[in-house]
Amino acid sequence: MAQLKRVVDPFGEVNVNPGRPGQTAVRATVLMEPHREGAQTGIALDGSGSMSALYGGGGGGISVSAIFRANRPSTPNELSPVAQRICAYLARKIDADQGTTCIYWATGPAGSQIEEIGDLTAAQAESHLFGPPKNFGTGTQLLPAVRYFVERFADAPWGFYVFLTDGELHDLDEVKAYTRQLARDIAAGRRKPLKLVLVGLGDSVNERQMSELDDLDTGTNIDLWDHKLARELRVLEQIFAEVVDRNARIAPTGRVRLPNGEVVREFPTGVPAMLEFDVPTGTPYFTLELPQGQIHQGLSETATVPETTFGKAAIQTVSTTTAPAPATEPATEPDDGIRLEMDPAAPPAATPPPAAPAAKPIKEGKRNLDVADQLAKGSKKESGEDLGDMSGLDFDLDTDDKSGNDFDFGEPKK
Numbered sequence: 001m002a003q004l005k006r007v008v009d010p011f012g013e014v015n016v017n018p019g020r021p022g023q024t025a026v027r028a029t030v031l032m033e034p035h036r037e038g039a040q041t042g043i044a045l046d047g048s049g050s051m052s053a054l055y056g057g058g059g060g061g062i063s064v065s066a067i068f069r070a071n072r073p074s075t076p077n078e079l080s081p082v083a084q085r086i087c088a089y090l091a092r093k094i095d096a097d098q099g100t101t102c103i104y105w106a107t108g109p110a111g112s113q114i115e116e117i118g119d120l121t122a123a124q125a126e127s128h129l130f131g132p133p134k135n136f137g138t139g140t141q142l143l144p145a146v147r148y149f150v151e152r153f154a155d156a157p158w159g160f161y162v163f164l165t166d167g168e169l170h171d172l173d174e175v176k177a178y179t180r181q182l183a184r185d186i187a188a189g190r191r192k193p194l195k196l197v198l199v200g201l202g203d204s205v206n207e208r209q210m211s212e213l214d215d216l217d218t219g220t221n222i223d224l225w226d227h228k229l230a231r232e233l234r235v236l237e238q239i240f241a242e243v244v245d246r247n248a249r250i251a252p253t254g255r256v257r258l259p260n261g262e263v264v265r266e267f268p269t270g271v272p273a274m275l276e277f278d279v280p281t282g283t284p285y286f287t288l289e290l291p292q293g294q295i296h297q298g299l300s301e302t303a304t305v306p307e308t309t310f311g312k313a314a315i316q317t318v319s320t321t322t323a324p325a326p327a328t329e330p331a332t333e334p335d336d337g338i339r340l341e342m343d344p345a346a347p348p349a350a351t352p353p354p355a356a357p358a359a360k361p362i363k364e365g366k367r368n369l370d371v372a373d374q375l376a377k378g379s380k381k382e383s384g385e386d387l388g389d390m391s392g393l394d395f396d397l398d399t400d401d402k403s404g405n406d407f408d409f410g411e412p413k414k
Helices: 053-057 079-094 122-127 143-152 172-187 207-214 236-240 371-376
Strands: 011-018 023-030 039-046 100-107 113-120 158-165 194-200 225-229 249-251 254-257 263-267 274-280 285-290 293-298
Touching (some): 011 293, 039 079, 039 143, 079 100, 079 113, 079 122, 079 236, 100 143, 113 143, 172 207, 194 207, 225 236, 274 285
Parallel strands (some): 039 100, 194 225
Antiparallel strands (some): 254 285
16 A cells, blocks of 8 residues: 655545556545543664664764754754654653653664663653663664563553664564564454554665555454654654544535546545545545535645645534434444534534543553653753644544544454
């Protein structure tokens, strides 16, 4: 499946794949910030020898998105701002304990070891200098890091783990085999659902390998891997592009139209956050028509596409009332009542917001790190701006999910 690099707001990811004869299958997701009760998060930094320059060892700079450089002082350590931003976001927005577990991977002999950094809150992550590991690795083995998170948080209701790397994996076949077995275990209910995301840094990253994991056929309906390139991220929420609530609705009605005017998909009772449809092969772009405007998305990197003036900021949560599932969607999934609609003329009566949950202590299995010791050994205080909700989508999903809904988190589908 080809993941397009030129994606317009409010889409987070657009994939195209050969479909039926003469057809191309399209899957497009709208950016959403996931909220999942009991979620555990982790970030793993590549500690192989090839990363030395990125940790400030010299050798030139790398290209990363401006979102990692905004309001950050210049530093020869080009990995630290990326790790700070992602770690702080996960801790502040996703993690149930407000602490993200950080490790180095691909350290030591053959790159087969990991080094623990600890659990950082958002504030700690923003001021922590992610310096080099104690022992750079002589290879790049990903599997030990994947196992670390899977085993450490085996009882977590959901896990989200990010792996930063600049190069080529030396144990790709082993990671694939482990992924297939893990997917089977999740599908059978022997393991809890989780999502794994590779983020590539620099020009030497092997995106072909990343794509192989992203598109890996596990023999189940479980999709465990996604991948992104740091230089291509428009907003940080793109790392959640495949984490979509299939029951969420972004507008009350809508349709997908081809350039010739033909309608290929109608959504009379709600536009889902994940769109799936077929178009004739060679179609340059599609148009998603919503009550507030039209969104034009190309289906190739070279397609000429009309300008889209409608953006993600127009999509708001205005109702959480129960509504029937769309007639055009399979009625095989439970309905959690979440409905994301577009600026209605008469919004429903406001309901009192839920009380903010009390701060949770770091649960057993997550160790509190005395970050002060590490900071005293070489970190420097950097400006710690509030990451906030950079998506502009202003989603306010119910985080108290007890319904067993079919989230696209790499879990069995009901």
